[in-house]
Structures are given as structure tokens and as C-alpha cells.
Amino acid sequence: MIPMRAFNLNYFHDVISLFYPGICPGCGMPLQRKESNLCLYCLLKLPRTRFGSATDNPVEKIFRGRLEIEQANAFLYFRKKGLTQKLMHDLKYNGNRELGYHLGELFARELVDDPGFRKPELVTTVPLHPHKLIKRGFNQSDEIARGFTKSLGIPFVPGVLTRTKNTGTQTKKKRFERWENTESSFELKDQQIIEGKHIGIIDDVITTGATLESCGQKLMQSQGAKISIFSLCISVH
Ligand SMILES: [Zn+2]
Numbered sequence: 001m002i003p004m005r006a007f008n009l010n011y012f013h014d015v016i017s018l019f020y021p022g023i024c025p026g027c028g029m030p031l032q033r034k035e036s037n038l039c040l041y042c043l044l045k046l047p048r049t050r051f052g053s054a055t056d057n058p059v060e061k062i063f064r065g066r067l068e069i070e071q072a073n074a075f076l077y078f079r080k081k082g083l084t085q086k087l088m089h090d091l092k093y094n095g096n097r098e099l100g101y102h103l104g105e106l107f108a109r110e111l112v113d114d115p116g117f118r119k120p121e122l123v124t125t126v127p128l129h130p131h132k133l134i135k136r137g138f139n140q141s142d143e144i145a146r147g148f149t150k151s152l153g154i155p156f157v158p159g160v161l162t163r164t165k166n167t168g169t170q171t172k173k174k175r176f177e178r179w180e181n182t183e184s185s186f187e188l189k190d191q192q193i194i195e196g197k198h199i200g201i202i203d204d205v206i207t208t209g210a211t212l213e214s215c216g217q218k219l220m221q222s223q224g225a226k227i228s229i230f231s232l233c234i235s236v237h
Helices: 009-019 040-045 058-063 083-093 097-112 130-136 140-152 175-183 210-219
Strands: 071-078 122-125 161-163 186-188 198-206 226-235
Touching: 058 071, 058 210, 058 226, 071 083, 071 097, 083 097, 083 140, 083 198, 097 140, 097 226, 122 140, 140 198, 140 226, 161 210, 186 210, 198 210, 210 226
Parallel strands: 071 226, 122 198, 198 226
Antiparallel strands: 161 186
């Protein structure tokens, strides 16, 4: 019998990959040994917003006059049929949680390179409705937040907010109606943990900002809480 250490592990990995090659969710090509989650080509092609800490970036503009925030940012542009949409689809519907983690890490790494970035003290996420959570098995924003906070060395505290009612499909409703509809749908579960803290809220895709606004309002009911918003993607038409 050949002892295990006689195997070159890289060779072993290559042989396994021949039968079960990881596939890049961006382009469908087999991943190479040193590539994880995304091929190098797709990694370089990620449609980064590069908003940096410039005030008045498009995410901050969404919240102007609606929610008092410290900063708001988004990592990638989300376009219909674009690379980001493919990645988000793989994360949400194929359960590629590692990809969410990886994208969260990349987002955080880009932020820390920016001198104007103010690191929050802890991070939480926009909760999924329990029905959706049961159906999907996980909250995609939690995976992003795990990679994001690991990279920044700060705690991720899920469950600070919970959803209290199903807001249903809202895409065809007007912004005001949507706000009305989501306003009462979050509940502050753990007020003490966020008191006086600077909290980062992570979301996957921002469109009108209605859900994040409503989450932010709720968090700010805690005394001295400050809010920053970090959405992995911003939807552009
Ligand atoms: Zn690729």
C-alpha cells in the first residue's frame, strides 16, 4: 500500500478536478487549481463601481434626505444579464455560499484601501423573511457579511433585526408604496448590542434603497447608533 504522503497533493487535486472540475459561475469555464470561486478572467472583469469614499456617490445620493448615514457604498454594478447578475444568481439559487463570502472579502479589501473609509464597529444584515429563509436555507447577505467582517476584523452580528411580515413581490410598486409597505416590517431584536455603536448594514443588491432605509430607521431607534450602508451591488438600468 502506498503511504498517503507519497501523493503529491496538487496532483491529487488535479486528478479530482478532471472528474469534478469547479466551474466559474461567471463564464462557465472550469476553474484552474489556483482559482477559487471565480476564474481570473471574471475576477478582472468584475464591474467594480470604484466609488471610493467620494461623498455624493450614487449610493449616498439614494439616502439623501431619507436617512442619516455615516457613509454608503456599493462594490459592483448590477446590470441585467451582466456578470454580477450571474454571480448573484449562483449565490442565491445554486447555494454558492463561498462565492458570497469571497465577494464580501473583496468588497472589504477595496474599502480599506481607501483613506476616507470609516470602519464600523460591527456589521449586521437585512434579514430575509422567514418563509424565504426556509425555502433558500440561508440569507445571501449573511454570507457576504461573513467575508466582509472577517476581512475587516470586526464582529458580524446577525439577527439584530427580524422581519415581522411578508412584504411580497414589490418590484412593480412605486417607491412610496413600497416604503409604506416595508416600514413596519422590521423589528429591533437586540437593542443593547448596538447602543452607541457605528453599525454597518450589509445588503446584496440596492435598487431604490427602501428596504435599507427602513432597516436603518429601525436601528437608529437605539440610542446613539450610527449607520453605514454597504451593498454588494447597485442596480443600474
Ligand atoms: Zn469566469
